Amino acid sequence: MQENIQNKEDPLDLTLRPKTWDDYVGQEKVKDNVKIIVTAAKQRQEPPSHMLFYGNPGLGKTTIAHLIADEIGADFKITSGPAIERAGDLAAILTNLEHGSVLFIDEIHRLNRVVEEYLYPAMEDFQLNLILGSGPMAKTMTLEVPKFTLIGATTRLASLSSPLRSRFGANFGLNFYENSDIEQILHRSARILDIETEQDAFPVLAECSRYTPRTANHILQRVRDFAQVKGQGIITKQIAQDALSHLEIDNIGLTANDTRILQAIISKFGGGPVGLQGLAAATAEEQNTILDIYEPYLMRLGFVARTPKGRIATKLAYKHLNIIPPKNQTPLF
Numbered sequence: 274m275q276e277n278i279q280n281k282e283d284p285l286d287l288t289l290r291p292k293t294w295d296d297y298v299g300q301e302k303v304k305d306n307v308k309i310i311v312t313a314a315k316q317r318q319e320p321p322s323h324m325l326f327y328g329n330p331g332l333g334k335t336t337i338a339h340l341i342a343d344e345i346g347a348d349f350k351i352t353s354g355p356a357i358e359r360a361g362d363l364a365a366i367l368t369n370l371e372h373g374s375v376l377f378i379d380e381i382h383r384l385n386r387v388v389e390e391y392l393y394p395a396m397e398d399f400q401l402n403l404i405l406g407s408g409p410m411a412k413t414m415t416l417e418v419p420k421f422t423l424i425g426a427t428t429r430l431a432s433l434s435s436p437l438r439s440r441f442g443a444n445f446g447l448n449f450y451e452n453s454d455i456e457q458i459l460h461r462s463a464r465i466l467d468i469e470t471e472q473d474a475f476p477v478l479a480e481c482s483r484y485t486p487r488t489a490n491h492i493l494q495r496v497r498d499f500a501q502v503k504g505q506g507i508i509t510k511q512i513a514q515d516a517l518s519h520l521e522i523d524n525i526g527l528t529a530n531d532t533r534i535l536q537a538i539i540s541k542f543g544g545g546p547v548g549l550q551g552l553a554a555a556t557a558e559e560q561n562t563i564l565d566i567y568e569p570y571l572m573r574l575g576f577v578a579r580t581p582k583g584r585i586a587t588k589l590a591y592k593h594l595n596i597i598p599p600k601n602q603t604p605l606f
């Protein structure tokens with residue numbers, strides 16, 4: 274199972290994934306709290322309590338899980354919510370753990386409810402209550418499982434059932450990064466990938482990285498290709514700007530798709546409010562894609578706001594798109 278998930282991982286993520294706490298830039302509060310939990314557990318010679326990490330894609334959930342396992346010197350097993358289809362799959366995973374293993378369940382909000390029920394006693398008492406047979410002859414068998422630390426990751430905290438959420442000893446939200454952190458990450462990536470980059474190109478790249486390390490690394494890679502083909506292989510400020518406009522990424526990281534969503538809210542729904550379903554239909558995008566990819570960044574920029582009646586485009590969005598709102602369409606914010 275480990276191989277399956279690892280293979281699905283982006284090769285660039287694997288190459289650039291920080292191996293030390295110092296290389297894991299930003300998220301200082303989360304790092305501090307995690308280190309306290311791990312250090313205290315090490316002193317007591319116990320596995321640390323179960324931890325849940327939530328946040329948008331590419332903000333470093335999988336990376337921090339690896340760092341925790343390295344820090345405690347534990348065996349690291351990786352799986353995902355949808356990969357554990359039946360109670361038997363869970364039993365196989367848990368009974369094969371070593372004492373003190375870290376079990377990482379990615380997309381934990383997609384775990385099915387039946388499997389979840391089996392997971393509770395495993396998290397609380399390191400026991401599995403298996404039901405053998407069915408009907409009046411059914412028997413329950415209790416299996417001990419090695420003590421382990423569960424690390425869950427999700428992009429959708431709200432989709433996690435509250436019983437599951439409450440069984441984690443600690444919940445951590447990863448936030449968007451500061452541009453200065455993104456610049457630091459880009460410096461490290463350029464060094465590892467051996468990409469010559471001029472100093473004044475870094476802020477240009479950081480500005481359009483959506484405050485997200487994975488996006489920053491992808492942009493760096495695309496701009497490197499452009500520099501190699503259209504320039505001298507060196508990323509200068511000018512090359513960075515040219516490459517970005519070639520990629521249809523604007524100076525604050527909006528892609529043609531983001532702009533399409535904003536324009537739909539403005540021109541098809543009079544600036545909003547519009548519900549998720551309506552917006553998805555009007556833009557031919559999946560609701561999940563809007564929720565996970567487009568909307569968080571548009572909201573962080575302050576271009577879209579959520580009201581009880583739906584999403585609305587803000588004054589800032591009109592300004593960025595150079596649209597003067599008609600008199601009957603004055604944005605609320």
Ligand SMILES: Nc1ncnc2c1ncn2[C@@H]1O[C@H](COP(=O)(O)OP(=O)(O)OP(=O)(O)O)[C@@H](O)[C@H]1O
Pocket residue numbers: 285286287289290291296297298299300328329330331332333334335336337426428458486487490
């Ligand atoms: N704090 C950080 N410092 C430096 N690089 C980081 C940091 N966080 C993430 N990265 C980079 O971004 C890549 C993606 O991070 P990661 O795979 O941990 O994200 P994720 O939150 O698990 O995303 P997803 O929800 O898509 O699984 C990493 O491989 C690494 O290169």
Ligand SMILES: [Mg+2]
Pocket residue numbers: 334335336379426
């Ligand atoms: Mg991940």
